Amino acid sequence: DAKTTQPNSMESNEEEPVHLPCNHSTISGTDYIHWYRQLPSQGPEYVIHGLTSNVNNRMASLAIAEDRKSSTLILHRATLRDAAVYYCIPLYNNNDMRFGAGTRLTVKP
């Protein structure tokens, strides 16, 4: 069975980088890896996605391991507004997007 694992929670200090890990050891070569986050009392919002190479956008960077069995979402300078639950979503089945429990990120001032 496809399985994605993320730490339940992580803490960071404001203005410091945050590395959020995700293991997806059963991923196949064509499965994209998506990351979403959910701020308190809001719906999820897109963060970033990638397939093989590392990806950057204005919100974050996504580092994908060479064997693709893991990936890391990088927030370069965490702010208080980045406190949220972060979801790693490999598209094991190309049609549905399933959210797991995610990682709850706490940012300390």
Place this chain on the structure above:
Amino acid sequence: NAGVTQTPKFRILKIGQSMTLQCTQDMNHNYMYWYRQDPGMGLKLIYYSVGAGITDKGEVPNGYNVSRSTTEDFPLRLELAAPSQTSVYFCASVGDLYNEQFFGPGTRLTVL
């Protein structure tokens, strides 16, 4: 573009009542999804659709039905409401699986 809209925002149902949660998107997206989120938990996929006339079950489909007669609309039907269906329901859409999924604001449903 309004994006993904959901109605109603809030609803209280009695056990055994039925209702339809509406979801509409104006981005001409093929893929649409229904999720539920229980307090303090992650999202669970209820049903999804890859295009008009095509729907499929997700992780937790029992107690729900969907239809997709148009590209824009993807209503979720609860036939016999139960307290276990108390949750926040999110609808989402995406043009293709290589792009961003857009979420509606959610419907908070309470079944008493």
